[in-house]
Amino acid sequence: MNLRPNMEKRGKRSDGRSAFFFLLPTLVIFSAFILIPVVFSFFLSFQKWNMFSQTTRYVGFDNYLRALSSADFWAVLKNTFVYTLGTVPLNMLLSLGAAMLISKKIAGKKFLRTAFFAPVVVSPVAAAVIWRWIYEPNFGILNYVLHFFGVPAINWLNDPTAAMFALIVMGVWKTMGVNMVLFSAGLDGIPNQYYEAAEIDGAGPWRRFWRITLPLLAPTTFFILVMSMIGSFQVFDLVYVLTSGGPLGSTKVLVFYIYEEAFKYFDMGYASALAYVLFAIMFVLTLMQVKFMKKRVDFAV
Amino acid sequence: MASTKKVLSSTLSHAIVYTAALITVAPFLWMILTSFKSLGEILKSPPTILPAKFHFDNYVRAFDAAPFGRYYFNSLFVSACVTVGQLITCSMAAFAFARLKFKGRDVIFFLFLATMMVPGQVTMIPSFMILYRLGWINSYKALIVPGLASAFGTFLLRQFFMTIPRELEEAAYIDGCSRFGVLWRVIMPLAKPALAALAVFTFMGVFNDFLWPLIVINSESLRTVPLGLAVFRDRYTSEWDKLMAASVAATVPILLIFFFAQKYFIKGITFSGLKD
Numbered sequence: 231m232n233l234r235p236n237m238e239k240r241g242k243r244s245d246g247r248s249a250f251f252f253l254l255p256t257l258v259i260f261s262a263f264i265l266i267p268v269v270f271s272f273f274l275s276f277q278k279w280n281m282f283s284q285t286t287r288y289v290g291f292d293n294y295l296r297a298l299s300s301a302d303f304w305a306v307l308k309n310t311f312v313y314t315l316g317t318v319p320l321n322m323l324l325s326l327g328a329a330m331l332i333s334k335k336i337a338g339k340k341f342l343r344t345a346f347f348a349p350v351v352v353s354p355v356a357a358a359v360i361w362r363w364i365y366e367p368n369f370g371i372l373n374y375v376l377h378f379f380g381v382p383a384i385n386w387l388n389d390p391t392a393a394m395f396a397l398i399v400m401g402v403w404k405t406m407g408v409n410m411v412l413f414s415a416g417l418d419g420i421p422n423q424y425y426e427a428a429e430i431d432g433a434g435p436w437r438r439f440w441r442i443t444l445p446l447l448a449p450t451t452f453f454i455l456v457m458s459m460i461g462s463f464q465v466f467d468l469v470y471v472l473t474s475g476g477p478l479g480s481t482k483v484l485v486f487y488i489y490e491e492a493f494k495y496f497d498m499g500y501a502s503a504l505a506y507v508l509f510a511i512m513f514v515l516t517l518m519q520v521k522f523m524k525k526r527v528d529f530a531v
Numbered sequence: 532m533a534s535t536k537k538v539l540s541s542t543l544s545h546a547i548v549y550t551a552a553l554i555t556v557a558p559f560l561w562m563i564l565t566s567f568k569s570l571g572e573i574l575k576s577p578p579t580i581l582p583a584k585f586h587f588d589n590y591v592r593a594f595d596a597a598p599f600g601r602y603y604f605n606s607l608f609v610s611a612c613v614t615v616g617q618l619i620t621c622s623m624a625a626f627a628f629a630r631l632k633f634k635g636r637d638v639i640f641f642l643f644l645a646t647m648m649v650p651g652q653v654t655m656i657p658s659f660m661i662l663y664r665l666g667w668i669n670s671y672k673a674l675i676v677p678g679l680a681s682a683f684g685t686f687l688l689r690q691f692f693m694t695i696p697r698e699l700e701e702a703a704y705i706d707g708c709s710r711f712g713v714l715w716r717v718i719m720p721l722a723k724p725a726l727a728a729l730a731v732f733t734f735m736g737v738f739n740d741f742l743w744p745l746i747v748i749n750s751e752s753l754r755t756v757p758l759g760l761a762v763f764r765d766r767y768t769s770e771w772d773k774l775m776a777a778s779v780a781a782t783v784p785i786l787l788i789f790f791f792a793q794k795y796f797i798k799g800i801t802f803s804g805l806k807d
Contacts (some may be wrong), residue, residue, distance in 0.1 A: 252627035253639075255620040259680035264646050267657035274656065281660070289738045298805040324551075324726050331548040335541070338549075344793060345552040351789040351796065355757040355779040359764050360562045363771055368572050371561055403555065408800055415801040433721065464650055467741040471761055485742075486654050493746055498656055505653045516648040 275503035279497045293503035305479060306487040309394070313483055314462040316398035317405070318512075321458055322451070325406045329413035330443075343414075354404060358471035361400045362387065392482035393473050397481050401468060405461060409454050416450030417443070420484055434466035449523070456519045460512055559782065566590070566775035573771045578693060586772070593776040596767065601752060602759035603784075609671065609755060610737040613678040617733050618726055620680050625688035626714045630700070638728070640689075646680045651742070659746055672745040684729050687799075691725035692718055724798065731792050732799035738785065756781050 251322045275293055277286040293319040320515050332342055349357060364372050365386035386396045420443065442452075466485040468474060475482035475490075488508070492501035565573060566589055568582040594600065627633070628640050659668070663784055667673045699721070700713050708716065719726065741757040748754060754762065760781050768772050789796060 246633045249627045249633035249636070250630040252623040252710075253632065253715075256624040256680040256685065259620065259676070260643075260646070260682075262661060263658045263677040263680075264649065264654055264682075267654035267661070268646070268649055270657040270660075271653050281663075286569055328548065331544050334544060334634075336545060336548060342548060342552050342788065343797075345556050347793075348556060348786060348789070348797070351735055351739075351785055353741070353757040353760070353785070354766075355739075355741050355761050356778045357558075359760060359774055360558050360782075361780045362764075363565065363775065364558060364561065366771075367578060369578065369771075371578060373576055374576070405556070406555075411797055464652070467757070470741070470745075471764060485652055489742065489746075492656050497714060498660075499729040502653075505650070505656065506594045508650055509653050512648055512650050 258458055263288055269430050269493050271502040271505060274499050275506050277499045279499045281498050282496065284288065286499070287498065293500045294507075296500060297503060297507065302361070302479075302487070306482050307482055309480065309482055310465075310484045311399065312394060313398060313444060313465060313481075316394070317401040317462050318458045320398070321402045321406055321409055322454060324402065325409035325454075326413050326447075326451075328406070328410045329417055332410070333414060333417045340436060343411075346410050349404050350407040354467035355394060357404055358400070358468050373421055387473055388477050393477055399470065401462065401465065404468065405458070409458065412450060412454050413447070416447050419450075420446045444486050452522050453519070456515050462517055463508065463511060463515075534782075544630045560780050562775050562782070565771060566779045570770065573702070575745075579724045589772045589776040593763075593773040593780070596773060597759060597763050597777070598751070599756070599759065599777065599780050602754050602756045603780075605674075606738050606755040608756075609674045610734045612671075613677045613737045614730050614734045616675070617681050617684050618730060620727065621684035621688050622714060622719060622726070624680075624685045626686070626710075626718065627691050628689045629692035629781040631710075636739060644686060647686070655742070655746065661738065662747060668747055669753060670750050671753070674744060674753075677743075678733075681733070684733065687729055688722065688725055691722050695721050697776070724795075727792075728799040731795040735785070735789075735796070804806050 241326070250449070270278075274286075276290060278289045281288040291336055313531055332339055336342070353375075364370055367373060367383055367385045367388070367505060370386070373384070377383065384392050386392050424442050424446075425438055428442055433441065464485055465483055466489065469486050470480055470489075473481040475486050484504070488501050489502045491497045491504060564580065564582060566583045567587070568579070568589075569584070569586050572579060572583055610654045627635065628643075662668050662673045662677075665672075667676070695718060699717050703713050703717050738755075739757060740755075741761065744755045745761070748758060751762075752761075760777055762775055764774060
């Protein structure tokens, strides 16, 4: 029974050294590709530098001011917001619906879950190639189906409004499965007795949804909301392959803009400033998340 | 009366959910069907549903036009290296955070978690430059090395390790096992579900990653599947027969992997949602 104190002593003696050994690989990679880059890109955001010249020039807040006074930047930000506002609510509504239907007594649950989740696992590039074919104006299946409903042919990817719409639809399709799985997990966490009690009290399905499901699902919903927003602010692959930011820059989103400034025009300072703007937006979103989670913990106690 | 209503509502929800599922998988079905049609049949209005004749040669021509086999090898090789590497580095770091006592542990752990909210675009430019200085641009190293550590993975495993009862380790220590031995022989076997979830998650993420390979790779022989497909799309913009065959080649294997490892995908996702 005096084994435990021995163990503790053993632990005290050399934990520091072995901890260093266990953390070493992670710390090396992390320093080189996360910590140093985070600091360095902050430094870069105050410099003028095109990667191939040897010297950088300190320009103060010029890069940030340039962004704020550039029509391109505001257009890009607007596109990113439109994409987010278009995808997130629609995505959440549909994925909650799917999760609720699947959580019920339904035949072929596993098959259904697989079907809804399938778009999540394929490469966004491949997905965008498929959707380009669906959206093809002359031979695409979408215009063909729509023509039965009397909708005239739409040039999906060459009309600014239609292109953003097309991107949003595809974005929802691609990411809905993740939210559905999260909502399902949240729904599974609601004790069945609540529903049974409510049913005995004569509450109809609609009332049960508003009074039980929705309030108890609030933490999950909030988490999904924030994660979806973070995800849609960072959309890139889908845009790159589906529209390349066009037509007329109508689908050019923030990350696409950063990519172009950095690796097409090699304006690393400006691109870093833009990346930090994105970081600031993410930071605010994450803070909201943390605040809400804290509140929820208090609530639970 | 009540039971009729129940049957009706059950039928209705089945109808809705199956229609929605069909719409969700329809793009894949349409891709597969199109990939077997001749270009002449593809560009016919009204469209045919089933191919008049199955043109397997679309695949031959797509694979002749671009080395998709090579792209696959690159993707598999890179994903496998990153996945194995991450399982090792994350397990080690997670073990340190979950089991060892050392100065500043909680501060380091918090810092670690904080980096999870830094978007990749912030670190992308300096990471590129570090690799450029090292002369690693356009090499497997550029695709693999930056992925060899993960805050998410460390966190996931650490949370799982915390749930493993300590008694088992203590017995192993008494038997003279080293710390590394304990991690390898006691903890890792018990953490198989978490390791599997992380493996599947990482593998899929690396396999599908596009922006990073786009930046660091410029020779054809090192392209991954998504990068290869994106270049292919630029070159054969409207040759839908080849494009769809290439898309099938890029999506169907990963869909099959998903189909068999589904459990772990779902676990990884739900875990990320319950991390508070």
